[in-house]
Amino acid sequence: MKSSYQHTIKKTCVLEGTSLHSGIYSKVKLHPAPANTGIKFKRIDSDLPLNQRIIDALICNVKSSQLCTSIENEFGLRVSTIEHLMAALHAIGIDNLLIDIDNDEMPILDGSSLQYCLALEKVGLKKLKAKRKFLNILKPIIVKRDDAFIKILPNNQLSIDYTINYPGTAVGNQNIAIESLNEHSFKNLLSDCRTFTFETELEKLKTNGIIKGGSLDNAVVFGENEPLNSDGLKFYNEPVRHKALDAIGDLYLTGSHVLAHIEAYCAGHSLTHLAIREIFSDDNNWNLITIDEQSDYKMLPGELSVNSINL
Helix, strand or coil: CCCCEEEEECCCEEEEEECCCCCCEEEEEEEECCCCCCEEEEECCCCCCHHHCEEECCHHHEEECCCCCEEECCCCCEEECCHHHHHHHHHHCCCCEEEEECCCECCCCCCCCHHHHHHHHHHCEEEEEEECCEEEECCCEEEEECCEEEEEECCCCCEEEEEEEECCCCCEEEEEEECCCCHHHHHHHCCCCCCEEEHHHHHHHHHCCCCCCCCCCCCEEECCCCECCCCCCCCCCHHHHHHHHHHHHHHHHHCCEEECEEEEECCCHHHHHHHHHHHCCCHHHEEEECCCCCCCCCCCCCCCECCCCCC
């Protein structure tokens, strides 16, 4: 059962490594934060005043969806490739965190969320006194682009049914369906699934100045018939599991834990971001609720909020 109370971490933890796209070595420190802080990144390498270094992990701050999720504040400070950490925070149930980072891109680590999950598990979670607010979807949200689509449907928990299709490749058509996305199902089914690409795409990506830090240590690279990685795949459908992981991370840009069923077909970051914006385009699409600790997904009398999230 999801906790009805907000959580942060018990103490600071540090992760570091090469970033995927810029190739810069990146160091992040995850700090406990008080109730109602939300998820905030802080660029400690900047000379701007402290309050101008903060970037809230919210959909309004998304500035790029190309191959990753990038957020930027009004003062031009950006942090990219946040989706793997955001997925871990969403699934594990961390509401409040201050993340110090010393450049503009998160470390890619092994290309999945696993090391974030392990670090968070090691330091432990701290229960706060404030009630957790869940984003409750009231009406179906559907966005499409060519054959790709994403549907966000009312549900009393977070579930996902994701399909990808790369015809004529070693990936082909893959699906993953998870009826209840929680800390345990995320850790067991998605957390260690790595980002992926194709050998035929590498030259183009590098020419465009992307994946400067990419390697077989932090991504699955598919050749004509099989992955080039010596350790093979974590799951036969690891690529679609990673896409589902990305979606869980991007959904946390709503600023709340999400109660919805997600159905997606070939929907990457940009389509997920578009769907989130569509949710908030009409107050009748959603509300915020709290949950009774003794009963799953029961609204507490007098604690229903339909005020707009501060985007």
